[in-house]
Amino acid sequence: MGEIVTVGGCRVEAEARACGYLTLPDFFADGQSVEIPFLVVNGARPGPRLYVQVAQHGSEVQGLEAVRRLLEEIDEKEMAGALIYCLPNPLAFRERVRATMFDPRPGGMNRVWPGDPAGSPTERMAYAVWTELVKGADAVVDLHTGNRHAPVWVFYEAHGVSEKASRETAERSEEMARLFGAPLLYVETEPYGGRKTLRACCVDEGIPAIVPELGGAGYFDEEIVGLVVRGLRNIMIDMGMIDGEVELPERQTVLKWTADPKAAGVFANKGGVFLPSVRLGDIVREGEEVGVIYSPRTFQVVERLVAPQDGYVFSVRENPVVNAGDRVLAVPEIMRVLEN
Ligand SMILES: [Zn+2]
Known part of the structure; x- marks a missing residue:
């Protein structure tokens, strides 16, 4: 009932x-x-x-x-x-x-x-x-x-x-x-x-x-x-x-x-144009290159960006124009993978 x-x-x-x-x-x-x-x-x-x-x-x-x-x-x-x-x-x-x-x-x-x-x-x-x-x-x-x-x-x-x-x-x-x-x-x-x-x-x-x-x-x-x-x-x-x-x-x-967005983030230390070399969903290793910043004046690379830890590419900045301190990627740690 x-x-x-x-x-x-x-x-x-x-x-x-x-x-x-x-x-x-x-x-x-x-x-x-x-x-x-x-x-x-x-x-x-x-x-x-x-x-x-x-x-x-x-x-x-x-x-x-x-x-x-x-x-x-x-x-x-x-x-x-x-x-x-x-x-x-x-x-x-x-x-x-x-x-x-x-x-x-x-x-x-x-x-x-x-x-x-x-x-x-x-x-x-x-x-x-x-x-x-x-x-x-x-x-x-x-x-x-x-x-x-x-x-x-x-x-x-x-x-x-x-x-x-x-x-x-x-x-x-x-x-x-x-x-x-x-x-x-x-x-x-x-x-x-x-x-x-x-x-x-x-x-x-x-x-x-x-x-x-x-x-x-x-x-x-x-x-x-x-x-x-x-x-x-x-x-x-x-x-x-x-x-x-x-x-x-x-x-x-x-x-x-993690509460601190800096922990899993990749940040531009130099302003310029961000060109990623990874895509959403990629798995990266600590120290692996994940993109570059180049100058919009000289077109020379001014910074090479690397993954801060082993992780999963969770977000990639879409707008390529970055200033010093902007976050360009989030690479959180993988805790486990569930196989169903
Ligand atoms: Zn909401």
Whole structure:
């Protein structure tokens, strides 16, 4: 027998779906309310709750089309538990910006979790989302979108980064990151974002959570959308919410994230024009040449750049014009390679 769930004040029968708004009245200077849209799919049997959000950074919309397709695919009559979706920052979304005038810079809404009912406008919105939608969840996926040519990767944290997060929550987050099925996993080995990201707040609360960074900002990429649908489906299968076979890529590379961007970066010490000799996804050795800087006046090489450590070419600067101190490459360390 299914059960009725009430989420965000919205009562949803078993085998049904419903949309609602979290409403914060008297919000804007003109007296209008802010309304945060959400959707709930309630299955035919009791079970776990998966919370998925898109575009807390309002311009990062790649996940939307994947959620639409997933919602089209799943059948609440065959599903267990509940899927909760939210667009937590409608103000940034409608403006197509990463952060609004209300959001802190540069981290945007992702530096205010779990929010504050007496705080800034963004903290109030986050608090409503956190208390009404996130806190009752058994797993959280916070979908972001990186630069146009950025790879797809999933961010999670290692056990021990937070004193509050249990080993079980950390291991479950790692498993979700693997199940998402991106070719790259990025494991946080040092604290990041002052524990004010949604993901960090979740794991501190005992809720496994991941942040997929999807690449392709500003448009829908068929390949990425397909990957996200598969990833969310894999997680739901693993949670026992839907039937099916988990599908994973043959190999996934786990990179080590460190708080100091200098640790894995290659920086220009001389200004000029950057010409890389490696590409995204290459594996390099410490001391290996990865590019040069040449003078736009003489066309002579003014600096040869080398990899600071063995690593994976995770990002390559696109704009070739560099000044002294600009980062041109990121070459994080490979922690392990998962063969599936
Ligand atoms: Zn983001």
